[in-house]
Amino acid sequence: MHTFLQHNPTKLYFGKGQIEYITKEIAKESRVLLVYGGGSIKRNGVYKEAIKQLNAIHATVFELAGVEPNPRLATVEKGVEICKEEGINYLLAVGGGSVIDCTKGISAAANYEGEAWDLFTQKAPIESALPFGTVLTLAATGSEMNPVSVITNWESKDKIGWSSSHVYPTFSILDPSYTLSVPQDQTVYGIVDSMSHALEHYFHRTPNTPMIDGFIESLLRTAMETGPNLVENPQSFEHRETMMYVSTTAFNGTLSNGTDGGDWATHRIEHALSAVYDIPHGGGLAVLFPNWLDHVLEEDPSRVKQLAVNVLGVSPEGKEEIEVAREGAKALRAFWNSIGAPNRLSDYSIDERHFKAIVEKTFIKPGVGTYKEMDHSSVLDILKRSL
Amino acid sequence: MHTFLQHNPTKLYFGKGQIEYITKEIAKESRVLLVYGGGSIKRNGVYKEAIKQLNAIHATVFELAGVEPNPRLATVEKGVEICKEEGINYLLAVGGGSVIDCTKGISAAANYEGEAWDLFTQKAPIESALPFGTVLTLAATGSEMNPVSVITNWESKDKIGWSSSHVYPTFSILDPSYTLSVPQDQTVYGIVDSMSHALEHYFHRTPNTPMIDGFIESLLRTAMETGPNLVENPQSFEHRETMMYVSTTAFNGTLSNGTDGGDWATHRIEHALSAVYDIPHGGGLAVLFPNWLDHVLEEDPSRVKQLAVNVLGVSPEGKEEIEVAREGAKALRAFWNSIGAPNRLSDYSIDERHFKAIVEKTFIKPGVGTYKEMDHSSVLDILKRSL
Structure with a gap:
């Protein structure tokens, strides 16, 4: 194991009716910026619930609506402007990972005088942030309990993941009933995204981490x-509940305690891909991840084999290690396809045309991959396998 | 799942050399009460290390040495007296669960004007506590990252578990190398205690908790x-490391998120038993737990069967559910015996003589058992099975 600090400051309120804790967590008469997306929270009643709690503490509420699925720098900047003009002292994100990621961006940049993009590209350090809470309406990214955010600069077509210990949510409300109306495609992408986070954690190279490896396997088996039960019964509170807790746990630090953190190359490649094509993150991951497995197992099949046997139901009997590993990659692709996730880049009408740009954008920050360090040709290989 | 709040305020610094974080966590020139046990920390160098860090922050250090394996009220009171007389503002526990539990008692009672015992028996509410950190030297109780403590009133021979959100350690240093010199019997009791905590969590009655159930099973399989490897190679840093992280995780809240918290009847019975006989806690648990399993499976074998198959290596093929469950209880007893834990009460020369007193002390607080609610006759049955 590596040395590590285990400490997550976010208070997670999980279960039906927990939204009431907003009134305990946000100080009376705060000036709150409510951040949300395309308006689904108005249709499903969550907006009204949140406003009710904010009224109960006599908050002065400002709104930033219309955060995009891949949240954009321009929207962050709009939020920062409101914060500065209106003296906002608390942010409340109501939505999925994109809304929360955008709120993290606003919270960091509101305390900074320069360009927000400089903070996300590490040109300037993040030294403080406005406090914020979240009300989660989509089980997917885990942003509700971690210090990570992804922001897209639509002008330069750069999508960048960044993190800072200052942007852990102070609290997050996870009420599974708020996810009952999530559309089928978003539900599927959420499952893929959560599983991908667990898979990326799994591909570390730290010896002697049996318990955490077992936790990851258990989480993946649960997902x-x-x-499939959730996709068949999207109105099931119990299945929504399970997936909501799975998705938060997949990326809140639990699965990286003592490891090198895992290999996030697939996420890096997907960010580059969806910066160029604006496709759903979960869809991009579903296409890329099995091909990343196929790429790495050629060099070292051991870990993919372990995944195949312990999680993906592949029988190892009488087979070479590499054969078992290959069947594992195939089984993961088949599983995701079976719940409705895309199979190939051509499902999004994507061809080789912009592969060079995608490869370059993958390396927007140096160091891609740790289980297997990637160079330009390995990223290109994965993209080609995904066609 | 039940609704729950997931939030553990303790900062866990895990790994070699982490003791240096004392200087970041305790304010300069603090007045510190150093709490420790029988002096093993002087032999293995941990005392010297801790003092070095405290000197670096120019702390004024007072000492409370000689905390007993089952820490006593009288020792807590001695600590409280020092705190009040010397204006202590920070406590540092260096030792195992007993030292930490004693420190929790001191930290709660130092801010209280009445009798300390009233706080532990819930006659008076705990409204605040002195902050404290821990340096762990024994992997067993999990006290280093939870709000629970067990104190024995030696005059009345009552041993009571209590908890308060005010007595989470502020930080805990877990350096596995500090456990390399733990004697064999303590090592074994630590394994039994950690596994018992996980087992007690496992016996909840909350539906739809597949991921957490899987985490518990994974932790138990890791233990x-x-x-056995650790017992054979007590100088192995890697095995010490694994057991240290297992024991903390077994009782830091991770395994009860969303469940009813599990069934702690065996711990309750053991506390009564070791209040009367002053035997090692882990030894008492090793004797009692398989007999608790045998007792409850007669009524409902389903969960014991699941444990038997998923953790204890029992094959269910062609067997009745109850048969598989019985083999599970037997397998747990055999496993603990194989690493050197006691088998029966007679190993401690304990007979029926004081069973009545033990049963009564088990009910010192009302409500024993949730998976199976116990009455006096069921506790007596478990004790008789343990003879």
């Missing part, structure tokens, strides 16, 4: 059991 | 793989 594979629950995923 | 069963590592335990």
Whole structure:
């Protein structure tokens, strides 16, 4: 194991009716910026619920609506402007990972005088941030309990992941009933995204981490059991509940305690891909991840084999290690396809045309991959396998 | 799942050399009460290390040495007296669970004007506590990252578990190398205690908790793989490391998120038993737990069967559910015996003589058992099975 600090400051309120804790967490008469997306929270009643709680503490509420699925720098800047003009002292994100990521961006940049983009590209350090809470309406990214955010600069077509210990949510409300109306495609992408986070954690190279490896395997098995049931019964509170807790746990630090953190190359490639094509993040991951497995197992099949046997139901009997690993990659692709995730880049009408740009954007920050360090040709290989 | 709040305020610094973080966590020139046990920390160098860090922040250090294996009220009171007389503002526990539990008692009672025992028996509410950190030297109780403590009133022979959100350690240093010199019997009791905590969590009655159930099973399998290796190679840093992280995780809240918290009847019975006989807690648990399993499976074998199959390596093929469950209880007893834990009460020369008193002390607080609610006759049955 590596040395590590285990400490997550976010208070997670999980379960039906927990939204009431907003009134305990946000100080009376705060000046709150409410951040949300395309308006689904108005249709499903969550907006009204949140406003009710904010009224109860006599908050002065400002709004930033219309945060995009891949949240954009321009929207962050709009939020920062409101914060500065209106003296906002608390942010409340109501939505999925994109809304929360955008709120993290605003919270960091509101305390900074320069360009927000400089903070996300590490040109300037993040030294403080406005406090914020979240009300989650989509089980997917885990942003509700971690210090990570992804922001897209639409002008330069750069999508960048960044993190800072200052942007942990102070609290997050996870009420599974708020996810009952999530559309089928978003539900599927959420399952893929959560599983990808667990998979990226799994591909570390730290010796002697049996318990955490077992936790990751257990989380993945739970997602594979629950995923198909949820897709068949999207109105099931129990399945929504399971996936909501799975997705938060997949990326809140639990799965990286003592490891090198895992290999996030697939996320890096997907960010580059969806910066160029604006496709859903979960869809991009579903296409890329099995091909990343196929790429790395050629060099070292051991870990993919372990995944195949312990999680993906592949029998190792009488087979070479590499054969078992290959069947594992195939089984993961088949599983995701079975719940409705895309199979190939051509499902999005994507061809080789912009591969060079995608490869370059993958390396927008140096160091891609740790289980297997990637160079330009390995990223290109994965993209080609994904055609 | 039940609704729950997931938030553990303790900062866990895990790994070699982490003791240096004392200087970041305790304010300069603090007045510190250093709490420790029988002096093993002087032999293995941990005392010297801790003092070095405290000197670096120019702390004024007072000492409370000699905390007993089952820490006593009288020792807590001695600590409280020092705190009040010397204006202590920070406590540092260096030792195992007993030292930490004693420190929790001191930290709660130092801010209280009445009798300390009233706080532990819930006659008076705990409204604040002195902050404290811990340096762990024994992997067992999990006290280093939870709000729970057990104190024995030696005059009345009552041993009571209590908890308060005010007595989470502010930080805990977990350096596995500090456990390399733990004697064999303590090592074994630590394995039993950690596994018991996980087992007690496992016996909840909350539906739809597949991921957490899987986490518990994974933790138990890790303990069963590592335990025998550690007992054979007590100088192995890697095995110490694994068991140290297992024991903290077994009782830091991770395993009860969303469940009813599990069934702690065995711990309650053991506390009564070791209040009367002053035997090692882990030894008492090793005797009692398989008999608790045998007792409850007669009524409902389903969960014991699941444990038997998923953790204890029992094959269910062609067997009745109750048969598989019985083999599970037997397998747990056999495993603990194989690493050197006691088998029966007679190993401690304990007979029926004081059973009545033990049963009564088990009910010192009302409500024993949730998976199966116990009455006096069921506790007596478990004790008789343990003879």
